[in-house]
Amino acid sequence: MTEPTGGWKGEGYELSPEQNRVVTERWEQAAAARDRMDAMMKDVQQETAQSHGGKLEGLQYSLKDVESFRRKAAAAVEEKNVPVEKTARKVNDLNRYTLTFEPDSYTEGVERTYERLREQGYEPTAEKNTWQDPVYKGVNTTWRHTQSEEKFELQFHTPDSFKAKMENHELYEISRSNDIDELAKGDEELAKSYLDAANHLQNERYKNVRIPPGQERIGEQLIRDELNPRVPAEHVELIRRKEAEKRAENEAKALAKAEAKKLAEQASLQLDQPAQAASRGLSDRLSASAAPQRPRQTTEAPRVDPLRAQSRGRGPSL
Template structure:
């Protein structure tokens, strides 16, 4: 039957409400396999562009050799991530078909280039020139350096002769690192899990809290003389594309909502004492030996540990330990008379429902995990950027 469920989202990521029919899932798999076949040629092209913009200190995160085969980590969207994206689009617009969504897809093959803030604008301009020289035409360039929760440029390109498309994100090392550390929060805010749990109106405060937590990292991402400073915005970025903000912060979120979102995000991306991203930034030798898969979870890829969320630790109460005023206003009472966290209870209920629904779900894996013994590709000396790391 065409309406038989062929894929269901992960309960762990709060996406058990997302599904694809068997017929739709077959279309998604076919599109992914076509992108997989294009990956080697695109990887080679992006290495060449990286090398040709080397004077600007360009870096291609994830570039390495795995089992003697040159690959760029995350240059192919995982099949699981693609399924989730298609399901979200179908959920948002019931008039769309899976074929419509796939025809609009621009990021099956995707890459990131990094430039230091001081050379960012010129480096991006030269990168765009290189793509045009190879016959690609720009179909999207979104400049969100003024956005509070995602800072960078996201572009998409198409080769008219073949119809081949790639997504190319342009970051500084700092904006790239923060984007990766924010990934669990980003997934929560876009997945619809809060709307599924709390309804369209009730979800608002939780989405606002996730946005605020993402913004906090950008406000404290650099350390200069012992002081935590906001991210450095590249001069002249507005020359690359008109800047705009996708999100508007809705004031200061209540601590209860912040704590509940921290708890949920940490369940997706567990804490570690020190994030791989920060250690790579400090150690250029380590940088060359680590793949992006080891740095952070990127766009629905394989999970990796990340740093704690902003405000977490001794200074911030957890979802179970609120201040007296927060507890009175935001907790419920169990049958035994003890205060319980309603968000945590809903999370457990949702997880249990999702696990039950997922039994019998078809397992899907993206590209082979790239954790095998790898010989690091030596980057040109100029790519070290005075010890700055590659930072997903």
């Protein structure tokens, strides 16, 4: 969380006030672009839905959480000595999207999406095709606008590969955080075995995922991980338990975040109520003062001027 000094601390990492300022400003740029990019991707999805059955998944997560970005930048500083300025400059996934197509229409759907994005002024800067990888299957791309330099990540999945990816989220976190090192307690060989176990469990969820025909036409073919068939069963079970713990932690964090958001909204409403009441009171007073005045009623009989009793035969002049 952000400290009173302007720095940040979270999950064993920290940023100085200046580092946090750099990271936060980069995230705010992505936040400002979100609505525009969401609208563009909705248009792309609507067209590809008609032609190839495209579906936009997880639009509510199209902006990376600022806390996650701070943690990523802080981890890069501590573990790889990468300055936050470089992380802020190179990050591609603050704005991120996922399109899914059924296997038989997948390749043509991806190619049509490429055409639409190029028509909008974007060009791909990275295309990683990992359909042959045992641990993660799909196509991950990053795009940059040729004039504005805005960037975003776009993943292409089938419904089944997207489901497997989401189910593997905690294993992905474990594999790319310091959880493995903490479990191994400095033993590099043991850490490697735990990582093999995490890969083994991720692969289990991709075994029945169908590879789309023609996908080899898309991007650069990569195989980033290999399975170790001799990983000890007890290590697999240990990582499986760690995955369950991590999932429970994430669910608790999501619940706490939702509750905090709800409380903040309620507090905002309560703060607004006095102002709203004052505004209504002022409006009522103005309305009352602007209301037309009714003429006074009197029981006194009208007085007739005897010198002007008649006027050209039209009755008395009052």
